[in-house]
Amino acid sequence: MKPYELIGSAGCGSAIVEMALVLANVPYTLTDVPYLKPGPERDRLLQLNPLGQVPTLVMPDGDVMTESAAMILHLHDVAPQAGLAPPADKPERARFLNLLIRLVGAIYPTFTYGDNPPQWTTAGAPADLLRERVHMRRAELWQELERQAGAPHMLGRRFSALDLYVTVMTRWRPGQAWFESVCPALTAVAREAAQEPNVARVLRRHFPPPTE
Structure with a gap:
């Protein structure tokens, strides 16, 4: 399976999704960008995420997720054994x-x-x-x-x-x-x-x- 690509910046909310990816034990690559600094890295980020924010997650099929909560829930679906969220039938x-x-x-x-x-x-x-x-x-x-x-x-x-x-x-x-x-x-x-x-x-x- 093609790996996920997590686009993030040190000290930002991308750390949360990076942790989730590690715990989910799914293949991923990490692209660190100075997301507020003009340049080709930010230009690419804006093409993927018009808000220009991190984390931005490129899925194995090329689709893009831009909201960390959506990423967490998706990774829970992919790897429920990681315990990122309680199962749907739990109180x-x-x-x-x-x-x-x-x-x-x-x-x-x-x-x-x-x-x-x-x-x-x-x-x-x-x-x-x-x-x-x-x-x-x-x-x-x-x-x-x-x-x-x-x-x-x-x-x-x-x-x-x-x-x-x-x-x-x-x-x-x-x-x-x-x-x-x-x-x-x-x-x-x-x-x-x-x-x-x-x-x-x-x-x-x-x-x-x-x-x-």
């Missing part, structure tokens, strides 16, 4: 789907709008105010998710791709120190997932420890 399935869409539909967009507010405001508008309010909203969303976190995984005893999202996204703003202080349950979920050797290997590639 945890509905909760999994709800939390998955909460992560990608509510929390994820706060980075789109909060990282570069001037892109979304008119000239002279108070971009700092937009950034502050988006960051406040993100904190509220994380704290709401904290109240729903199980142990040792988001779904309790059952591992799922939710743990991969939490493991990667708690390394983004507002930072691990904030999560340790405000969201200890999510921090514990991230630490548990990071103990899986394949997950740990991908984490080290995307978030290398600081050198002294």
Whole structure:
């Protein structure tokens, strides 16, 4: 079978899908691109994904997926033994789907709008105010998710791709120190997932420890 091609960037959400591909044990190649930098790599990315975002997944048949949740659900269909999602007949399935869409539909967009507010405001508008309010909203969303976190995984005893999202996204703003202080349950979920050797290997590639 022709391998999948994962187009991503270090430290971005493509780390989540890279982990899922490894756990699913399917053939894939990895194309790292500076996705915001003009050039031939971005030109190709825009041809495949008009939004110019990563992750972008080129399927073995040449079709393209552009949404990480769709990639996760697809890989679960391909390799259910990886446990990326609960089976459809399990009671945890509905909760999994709800939390998955909460992560990608509510929390994820706060980075789109909060990282570069001037892109979304008119000239002279108070971009700092937009950034502050988006960051406040993100904190509220994380704290709401904290109240729903199980142990040792988001779904309790059952591992799922939710743990991969939490493991990667708690390394983004507002930072691990904030999560340790405000969201200890999510921090514990991230630490548990990071103990899986394949997950740990991908984490080290995307978030290398600081050198002294």
